[in-house]
Amino acid sequence: MKFTLAKPRYFLKVTNFLFPIALVLGALCFAAGLYSALITSPPDYQQGDAMRIMYIHVPASWMALFCYGILAVFSLFVVVWRHPFAEILAISVAPIGALFTVLSLVTGSLWGKPMWGTYWVWDARLTSVLVLLFLYGGYWALYKAYAHSAQGIRAASLLAIIGVINLPIIKGSVDWWNTLHQPASLTKFGSPSIHPSMLLPLGLMTAAYGFYFLVLFIIRARTELNKRKLLVQEGLS
Amino acid sequence: MLDVRNISFLPLFSNLSFSLAQREILLIHGTNGAGKSTLLRMIAGLIQPPPGTIFWKGKRIQLSTYQQNLLYSGHSLGLHPEALLKDQVNLWHYHYRVEKKAIEEALHIWGVAPLVNQKTQHLSQGQQKRLSLSRLHWLARPLWILDEPHTNLDSEGRKIFEDSLAHHIENEGLILLASHEKRPEIREICL
Amino acid sequence: MISRELYNAYLHKGNLSSTFTFFALALFCASLTLGPNEIFLRQSAPGLIWILAILTIFFSTPLLLKREAQCGLLDEILLHPSLTSTYLLSKVMAEYLFIGLPLAVMSFLLSPLFALSSGETLSLLLTLLIGFPALSALGILGSLLTLNTQGGGLLLSLIILPLTLPLLIFGLSVMEMTQLGLDSFPSFCLLMGSSLFLLILSVTAGSWALPFAAER
Numbered sequence: 001m002k003f004t005l006a007k008p009r010y011f012l013k014v015t016n017f018l019f020p021i022a023l024v025l026g027a028l029c030f031a032a033g034l035y036s037a038l039i040t041s042p043p044d045y046q047q048g049d050a051m052r053i054m055y056i057h058v059p060a061s062w063m064a065l066f067c068y069g070i071l072a073v074f075s076l077f078v079v080v081w082r083h084p085f086a087e088i089l090a091i092s093v094a095p096i097g098a099l100f101t102v103l104s105l106v107t108g109s110l111w112g113k114p115m116w117g118t119y120w121v122w123d124a125r126l127t128s129v130l131v132l133l134f135l136y137g138g139y140w141a142l143y144k145a146y147a148h149s150a151q152g153i154r155a156a157s158l159l160a161i162i163g164v165i166n167l168p169i170i171k172g173s174v175d176w177w178n179t180l181h182q183p184a185s186l187t188k189f190g191s192p193s194i195h196p197s198m199l200l201p202l203g204l205m206t207a208a209y210g211f212y213f214l215v216l217f218i219i220r221a222r223t224e225l226n227k228r229k230l231l232v233q234e235g236l237s
Numbered sequence: 238m239l240d241v242r243n244i245s246f247l248p249l250f251s252n253l254s255f256s257l258a259q260r261e262i263l264l265i266h267g268t269n270g271a272g273k274s275t276l277l278r279m280i281a282g283l284i285q286p287p288p289g290t291i292f293w294k295g296k297r298i299q300l301s302t303y304q305q306n307l308l309y310s311g312h313s314l315g316l317h318p319e320a321l322l323k324d325q326v327n328l329w330h331y332h333y334r335v336e337k338k339a340i341e342e343a344l345h346i347w348g349v350a351p352l353v354n355q356k357t358q359h360l361s362q363g364q365q366k367r368l369s370l371s372r373l374h375w376l377a378r379p380l381w382i383l384d385e386p387h388t389n390l391d392s393e394g395r396k397i398f399e400d401s402l403a404h405h406i407e408n409e410g411l412i413l414l415a416s417h418e419k420r421p422e423i424r425e426i427c428l
Numbered sequence: 429m430i431s432r433e434l435y436n437a438y439l440h441k442g443n444l445s446s447t448f449t450f451f452a453l454a455l456f457c458a459s460l461t462l463g464p465n466e467i468f469l470r471q472s473a474p475g476l477i478w479i480l481a482i483l484t485i486f487f488s489t490p491l492l493l494k495r496e497a498q499c500g501l502l503d504e505i506l507l508h509p510s511l512t513s514t515y516l517l518s519k520v521m522a523e524y525l526f527i528g529l530p531l532a533v534m535s536f537l538l539s540p541l542f543a544l545s546s547g548e549t550l551s552l553l554l555t556l557l558i559g560f561p562a563l564s565a566l567g568i569l570g571s572l573l574t575l576n577t578q579g580g581g582l583l584l585s586l587i588i589l590p591l592t593l594p595l596l597i598f599g600l601s602v603m604e605m606t607q608l609g610l611d612s613f614p615s616f617c618l619l620m621g622s623s624l625f626l627l628i629l630s631v632t633a634g635s636w637a638l639p640f641a642a643e644r
Binding site for chain 2: 435509
């Protein structure tokens with residue numbers, strides 16, 4: 001009875017209620033966020049208008065990390081308690097996380113071109129985001145390589161858990177490594193506080209990303225749930 | 238001695254219960270794909286059995302101690318892919334801590350002793366099966382779990398096999414056998 | 429268990445020759461494509477040797493383990509009373525002796541191809557020797573995870589290579605320090621630390637993956 005809340009029936013009930021709210025709020029936040037990010041917020045005094053890409057880039061990076069975090073939590077449930085519903089949730093969250101990672105990398109390098117004069121720098125933060133993408137890729141490849149998805153998800157979950165332990169080491173090691181090459185890597189916010197006029201669009205965009213994630217996540221989880229139901233029904237008939 | 242209660246592995250079998258006493262043989266019978274091997278692997282603990290389904294001497298099993306009571310012979314024969322027959326004897330010696338003497342005697346009984354300098358993978362299927370089944374003689378375990386032990390054995394091999402079964406039963410052993418062949422003299426459950 | 433694994437690895441000796449030939453040939457081709465520029469050769473040598481050593485291990489381990497599993501040897505391991513982590517550690521040790529050491533010796537012998545000085549060769553040898561236990565353990569973990577797939581070495585590299593990055597980074601920073609004539613001791617310590625950590629991590633994960641791999 002430990003996992004009553006995690007039963008598909010409750011999930012469907014809750015998401016039936018949540019889905020339209022997330023959809024509407026997400027659209028509103030996105031519109032408002034884009035408006036304030038592109039039009040009302042002031043340009044950066046050093047970087048000019050180019051820094052406006054930050055409002056797309058930074059929330060994407062946050063979401064990429066956040067998705068990996070919950071993927072690891074679900075994976076833990078799969079590995080330790082073999083909870084079948086956690087499998088569905090883990091499979092649903094992984095590609096969304098990969099999507100945010102790609103978005104973060106692409107916008108990051110587009111931002112890098114005018115700022116640093118190049119699309120790619122072997123900076124600690126960039127490298128660890130790239131490794132994050134590889135971890136997502138490995139997770140998915142391993143899951144897909146199994147003929148039985150029930151086996152695949154267990155193998156992939158273990159990989160995801162190892163990845164989360166390894167992620168800080170990779171970041172740390174890259175930091176160490178880079179002290180040789182680039183003494184000062186570029187930090188995204190030089191000063192500790194950002195002006196409120198920039199904080200507002202950033203917050204709105206982050207909320208929009210969050211709701212977008214929720215919408216995608218609910219759709220994917222329901223699709224996966226239905227797929228399994230179908231398989232069971234085919235098995236019975 | 239061995240009690241199996243309400244064991245399930247969907248969609249193959251569910252809520253299966255049986256028990257096996259000393260001096261008893263039980264035949265698990267079923268068509269191909271009915272789940273015989275899966276059931277045996279579960280009872281051997283090679284597939285994690287659901288907790289509280291297997292009891293040994295009346296107690297819930299603790300997997301690694303329970304496994305010291307059983308001899309499992311599955312579809313794959315457990316012969317090293319690169320070994321000569323004598324290397325295989327050495328490997329068994331290191332793995333099971335059994336005297337090489339005992340293994341060599343068993344090889345004599347099974348009639349594969351003259352092949353010591355052959356690669357095990359180059360032997361015929363029947364010879365490999367005999368080599369693998371020789372463990373019935375050198376590994377002293379009360380519970381035998383044998384998955385399709387007759388395959389590829391010729392009539393002489395079968396004779397040796399049946400003799401060892403009878404001998405084991407006399408010595409208070411328990412035998413769990415999976416086969417698609419009917420054997421009217423043995424108690425059976427059908428999957 | 430240790431003697432069993434050592435003997436088991438010894439029985440595989442026939443398969444290992446192709447592993448070593450692959451490593452030697454790949455190193456030779458790599459040095460050939462880089463051209464005769466000595467400075468360039470020296471700078472790129474450590475990275476190349478490390479990557480090729482990793483790939484050699486990651487491609488040979490799953491082959492051996494898969495054959496053993498098909499023959500039912502993993503079942504016997506699971507029925508054995510000793511802990512799965514004992515088995516994995518013995519396997520790492522056996523692989524270290526039968527694959528790791530020869531590979532390190534070979535890269536030592538082939539270092540003239542890359543115009544490395546004796547000091548550089550020595551520290552390269554040391555970094556390889558420190559890194560190999562973790563690499564073997566990661567290779568075994570990856571083989572167990574991919575055992576029931578058709579992926580083989582390719583899939584293994586795909587999922588495990590990101591995890592080897594700390595080793596690569598610290599190993600190469602040792603080499604860089606040596607080439608610049610700086611003190612490479614801190615990097616050595618970091619390399620040892622991360623090697624030990626990855627060894628423990630993959631043995632822990634592997635003892636979970638072993639019963640899973642045997643389930644088929």
